[in-house]
Amino acid sequence: MNSGILLVDKPQGITSHDVVARTRRLAGTRKVGHAGTLDPMATGLLVLGVNHATRLLHHLVGLDKEYLATIRLGWATTTDDAEGEPLAAASADRLDAATDEAVEAGMRLLTGVIEQVPSAVSAVKVAGKRAYQRVRDGEQVELAARTVTVAAFELLALRHGDGFVDVDVRVACSSGTYVRALARDLGAGLGTGGHLTALRRTRVGAFGVDEAAPLEGLDVAAALLSPADAASRALPVVRLTAQHAVDLGHGKRVEASAAPDTAAGEPIAAIGPDGRLVAIVERRGDTLKVVTGFPAEEDGA
Structure with missing residues (x-):
């Protein structure tokens, strides 16, 4: 099962943890988390992360x-x-x-x-x-x-x-x-x-409940948004050169001239030339520093 962000339309009468537990079974991995719960009485949009994309949830929790x-x-x-x-x-x-x-x-x-x-x-x-x-x-x-x-x-x-x-x-x-x-x-x-x-949650940031899959009959693999897609909808984006992608992958800082003009400490999605989310970075002076790294997917990851 690859990594990604999953949009689920939570039914009434179950907890957000119940949704996570069911998704873990369907995805065949323990690495499933959420970006903010809904009460059992509430329905609507739950944003879940699967595998490495659970690292992205920290940057989605604060969305309106x-x-x-x-x-x-x-x-x-x-x-x-x-x-x-x-x-x-x-x-x-x-x-x-x-x-x-x-x-x-x-x-x-x-x-x-x-x-x-x-x-x-x-x-x-x-x-x-x-x-x-x-x-x-x-x-x-x-x-x-x-x-x-x-x-x-x-x-x-x-x-x-x-x-x-x-x-x-x-x-x-x-x-x-x-x-x-x-x-x-x-x-x-x-x-x-x-x-x-x-109570029905209809939107989290740029993610709408009309995009969400119902929990009943959920096909996790088919419903996954790639980490790059999800991050680019939630955060400012910097497009990396191949060398910068390698350097950030090794935890090095890279120069920030191609990055959007953001405040210090504001997260930026750093996306490689192959379209993969390499890291979430932030400005440090004239450089970009890795806040959260995302390893390349391996077969069966």
């Missing part, structure tokens, strides 16, 4: 994301989603006041660069232990706010039900943003409480 979601106004829950215990219900007057205009005004307050407190039931580590595990162990968890960017928080539809209002939204955001926390905070701002009932 896009989601389609449904937020239910009417009550909050202990987990900020439908799997948690319900908290106090909102009054009918509060729900009647949740008009399109009021909801959009609340969403505008949660758009742009904001300070967001992650959901207590999240994968954020607190003193070396996942927050969700601390909650399951009966601990009270208070997480610090973090700066995130919500580039778009768009109202798609609003439906009034019996004791609730369902709000369909599109969210485009920086990595590390919790859509569950947006649901919680929108409901808190409107005085209705709120939680997430559906």
